[in-house]
Amino acid sequence: MTEIKVPVVRNILQANERLAAENRRRFDEAGIFVVNLMSSPGAGKTSLLEKTIDALAGRIGIAVIEGDLQSSYDAERIQKKGVQAVQINTDGGCHLDGNMIQIALESLDLSGVDLLIIENVGNLVCPAEFNLGEHEKIMILSVAEGDDKPVKYPLMFQICSVLLVNKIDLLPYTDCDMSKIRERVGQLNARGKIFEISCRTGEGFAPWLSWIEEKVGEHRTLRAGKQS
Amino acid sequence: MTEIKVPVVRNILQANERLAAENRRRFDEAGIFVVNLMSSPGAGKTSLLEKTIDALAGRIGIAVIEGDLQSSYDAERIQKKGVQAVQINTDGGCHLDGNMIQIALESLDLSGVDLLIIENVGNLVCPAEFNLGEHEKIMILSVAEGDDKPVKYPLMFQICSVLLVNKIDLLPYTDCDMSKIRERVGQLNARGKIFEISCRTGEGFAPWLSWIEEKVGEHRTLRAGKQS
Numbered sequence: 001m002t003e004i005k006v007p008v009v010r011n012i013l014q015a016n017e018r019l020a021a022e023n024r025r026r027f028d029e030a031g032i033f034v035v036n037l038m039s040s041p042g043a044g045k046t047s048l049l050e051k052t053i054d055a056l057a058g059r060i061g062i063a064v065i066e067g068d069l070q071s072s073y074d075a076e077r078i079q080k081k082g083v084q085a086v087q088i089n090t091d092g093g094c095h096l097d098g099n100m101i102q103i104a105l106e107s108l109d110l111s112g113v114d115l116l117i118i119e120n121v122g123n124l125v126c127p128a129e130f131n132l133g134e135h136e137k138i139m140i141l142s143v144a145e146g147d148d149k150p151v152k153y154p155l156m157f158q159i160c161s162v163l164l165v166n167k168i169d170l171l172p173y174t175d176c177d178m179s180k181i182r183e184r185v186g187q188l189n190a191r192g193k194i195f196e197i198s199c200r201t202g203e204g205f206a207p208w209l210s211w212i213e214e215k216v217g218e219h220r221t222l223r224a225g226k227q228s
Numbered sequence: 229m230t231e232i233k234v235p236v237v238r239n240i241l242q243a244n245e246r247l248a249a250e251n252r253r254r255f256d257e258a259g260i261f262v263v264n265l266m267s268s269p270g271a272g273k274t275s276l277l278e279k280t281i282d283a284l285a286g287r288i289g290i291a292v293i294e295g296d297l298q299s300s301y302d303a304e305r306i307q308k309k310g311v312q313a314v315q316i317n318t319d320g321g322c323h324l325d326g327n328m329i330q331i332a333l334e335s336l337d338l339s340g341v342d343l344l345i346i347e348n349v350g351n352l353v354c355p356a357e358f359n360l361g362e363h364e365k366i367m368i369l370s371v372a373e374g375d376d377k378p379v380k381y382p383l384m385f386q387i388c389s390v391l392l393v394n395k396i397d398l399l400p401y402t403d404c405d406m407s408k409i410r411e412r413v414g415q416l417n418a419r420g421k422i423f424e425i426s427c428r429t430g431e432g433f434a435p436w437l438s439w440i441e442e443k444v445g446e447h448r449t450l451r452a453g454k455q456s
Contacts, residue, residue, distance in 0.1 A: 040373075041380065073379050073380065074380075121353065145270025155320065167372065170401055173398055
């Protein structure tokens with residue numbers, strides 16, 4: 001079975017890279033900063049989006065692509081915040097891919113959008129292998145998942161430029177050791193930033209919001225340079 | 229891309245069914261009760277195993293197959309409890325399959341084993357699609373993941389005969405509503421049992437242990453019937 005599976009996965013990944021590169025060109029032409037947001041189920045991706053939109057919506061044009069196996073639950077949560085949201089249903093698929101993003105983009109009006117956040121399917125494995133055309137990969141780890149996750153799912157921790165450690169309000173009630181998370185992530189990914197946050201209490205959001213605003217500013221400058 | 233991917237996945241699933249059926253025959257011949265334990269990363273699979281082994285090891289012969297992308301961290305935790313444990317490293321694969329279990333069985337001595345627990349890769353998506361030859365599928369949901377998970381990952385909730393809702397000690401500190409979990413799971417899976425537990429405090433373990441002991445007893449009876 002190994003002989004059958006490996007080449008097939010490689011073909012899919014190669015085909016995906018081409019589509020991801022097309023998406024990336026489109027985002028760069030429009031000067032939009034795009035992030036691919038990944039985590040385990042229930043680590044707080046949609047809650048992070050809600051809080052981030054609340055904080056930035058007046059200053060930054062935001063759009064969201066939501067990925068789920070089924071339901072439009074998350075896109076509805078985002079639309080209530082007054083920003084454009086498109087829901088992708090993977091119908092059992094465990095990750096988003098470049099093709100799904102191309103199809104979703106047909107339903108988005110990108111004029112006035114500075115920041116596009118793609119919320120991937122909740123899964124620490126396959127989403128790490130499929131580029132969508134994003135500029136940065138961002139991961140959320142909930143402290144309730146435990147400090148051993150970097151050891152168990154190393155690729156995801158390696159490829160992300162930002163790790164948001166969420167639900168820090170639960171730290172006193174768990175056995176999770178933040179210093180172990182920092183040590184283990186540091187061994188896998190020395191250049192990545194780590195922000196400790198609580199989507200429930202709002203604690204720790206300022207550095208995350210500054211990072212996003214800085215990145216959006218860089219891409220706006222690129223867009224202005226092209227238009228002048 | 230859809231035309232390429234779908235038939236490949238079907239072929240893999242069909243090939244897997246044959247191997248899972250072979251595993252199942254082997255388990256039944258040996259009178260061993262086998263469970264496939266699934267959850268998101270960090271929901272508490274290995275902690276459940278540790279607590280269950282502590283409670284049952286004197287009365288029931290237990291062996292464990294651990295599935296992870298990398299590392300032998302979990303198998304080492306289990307071996308410290310004095311039971312046989314084999315680690316499968318999927319090397320990036322997001323689920324266990326029947327073939328991996330066949331290979332792992334070569335490293336286990338099944339004589340004296342009444343209960344084999346297979347801990348799948350932490351993932352609510354693909355593990356739901358691959359039978360391993362187990363008698364029952366069991367799922368753990370951590371209350372920290374939130375009460376909307378049945379809506380987002382319905383197949384996993386549909387196929388499991390037992391749902392263990394773990395980390396109930398965290399309920400006062402989260403927005404998770406247990407009645408919503410029960411209502412949403414009930415809509416997907418009317419026959420499944422739900423046990424509310426805390427691996428940290430030990431709360432709620434008695435009904436789960438009774439269920440396991442009853443199942444092991446049924447399979448022992450089948451074994452005794454064959455031998456007489």
